[in-house]
């Protein structure tokens with residue numbers, strides 16, 4: 152079985168993103184970029200399935216600008232067999248990402264697609280579900296545990312009420328939650344080895360996907376700030392302050 | 400004029416209060432009508448609850464055995480079909496809405512607006528990105544229905560109406576897939592208030608130190624009648640189950656009182672609580688970032704302070 156993994160590059164989760172003063176976007180110049188944390192989890196899960204013998208090949212997919220190569224090399228160094236780089240200069244929204252992934256699914260016929268539950272830049276939480284809809288295959292979102300046997304995936308999902316388990320036929324789309332696994336660190340020798348692994352470069356325009364139906368982002372604003380409060384010196388003062396506000 | 404369809408979220412035969420919050424957001428569009436659809440194997444009691452919510456024009460029920468559990472792959476084709484004639488389809492941005500709505504959007508070929516915070520016009524909304532570090536204004540195309548999830552912490556629950564809206568049975572001729580099967584739901588059973596709708600929430604972080612130590616958080620929460628939440632670090636360390644995580648990738652909440660105990664205040668955590676009325680922080684590190692957003696801060700050891708607080712409350 153082949154596993155396709157969504158591998159998006161985003162502003163690193165440690166960066167406190169700033170909105171540009173003129174409201175046209177956020178500041179990205181000189182800001183650290185990293186793999187979307189949920190996508191590292193997706194890749195780790197795929198690698199573990201390969202190590203267990205459930206899968207033979209792990210292919211990472213990045214849709215984005217030309218300089219995505221270094222990011223994809225990191226995924227290859229982590230252990231992916233090869234990468235597909237779909238190039239575009241435009242920002243890619245989830246519906247377009249799903250349509251692109253569908254094209255790749257049609258070309259590659261994977262048994263499983265694993266993507267992050269959300270990209271921490273747009274926080275959309277849509278692409279996996281949209282792909283599953285377009286592909287007309289099962290989805291198991293927010294996965295906390297995945298087991299594959301007999302052409303089926305049994306997935307425990309982190310839902311508001313607790314843990315829900317689903318049984319889905321393969322091929323299927325799984326989206327990862329935080330506790331699915333802890334991604335491995337990249338080792339130096341693997342970075343060297345990754346240099347010879349293949350990256351297929353495909354121009355988005357050549358795939359013939361509809362890139363319309365977009366949301367138009369007309370303005371970016373900083374969130375309203377909470378003002379700094381007061382410090383109290385002990386438990387009695389805190390209780391008095393809460394009683395004063397009618398909260399106790 | 401807009402006609403809005405709101406998807407009812409329910410569990411164990413009861414309507415989830417997040418639905419009434421999505422109805423508030425629907426009302427902000429100033430539509431001609433707001434209909435609620437209940438997909439279930441036994442929708443009647445849920446529909447009766449939904450019919451009593453202020454602003455609801457009518458409730459439609461889709462009763463099918465396959466709708467016993469909320470499986471996105473089963474519900475989405477029915478919702479996409481039921482959406483015909485509506486300008487908007489809304490659901491709360493809970494794990495239910497996040498799971499099913501993009502699948503509906505995919506079937507309709509529509510972009511989705513996730514986590515609607517405000518309604519600026521029938522097709523213009525604001526929503527958070529980058530863990531709430533930026534708020535964007537987005538315009539949805541008008542040639543497809545607007546598919547949106549509603550950030551529940553941004554909206555009050557719509558009130559109760561004096562007269563119940565009519566309930567109609569809808570039969571949809573949709574073939575449903577059998578490739579997705581429900582196995583089980585392990586619910587965290589608790590007598591405490593529900594984290595997502597509680598007026599008071601007490602959360603513990605890595606500073607609590609262990610699963611056993613978390614009892615001190617539960618005990619204090621019970622003393623003040625609060626729900627209990629946690630940081631990601633506390634969940635990852637196994638102190639508490641995942642459904643207690645508050646933050647960017649957990650639950651976004653807006654209680655009147657939020658108490659962060661032994662939580663440093665990472666941006667991913669803060670984004671889940673920024674709509675709280677009053678934030679109280681207890682942390683032994685006076686430099687912890689949580690104090691930058693706390694309305695009331697107290698520096699000290701939680702194991703000493705929590706018993707003192709209980710005593711002071713009396």
Ligand SMILES: Cc1cc2nc3c(=O)[nH]c(=O)nc-3n(C[C@H](O)[C@H](O)[C@H](O)COP(=O)(O)OP(=O)(O)OC[C@H]3O[C@@H](n4cnc5c(N)ncnc54)[C@H](O)[C@@H]3O)c2cc1C
Pocket residue numbers: 164188189271603604605606607629630631632633644645646647648649650660661662663664665666667668671681682683684687699700701702
């Ligand atoms: C993709 C991604 C998504 C994330 N999503 C979330 C999310 O949804 N929610 C979330 O919470 N986090 C999330 N995080 C994690 C977040 O970045 C932080 O790591 C996490 O919030 C830290 O939890 P904490 O404050 O409990 O732990 P720490 O940062 O370790 O802080 C513990 C605090 O406890 C204090 N302390 C220790 N002992 C005591 C004592 N005896 N008395 C009083 N104080 C004490 C310390 O001074 C310290 O400030 C996410 C991270 C990533 C990368």
Ligand SMILES: Nc1ncnc2c1ncn2[C@@H]1O[C@H](COP(=O)(O)O)[C@@H](O)[C@H]1O
Pocket residue numbers: 156157158159160187189190193212213214215243245248265266267268269270271273274275276277278279
């Ligand atoms: N441009 C992209 N390149 C690669 N993967 C993507 C891209 N956009 C979305 N994805 C995948 O879809 C997941 C969810 O993204 P989103 O729906 O934007 O929150 C991400 O975690 C990725 O795995």
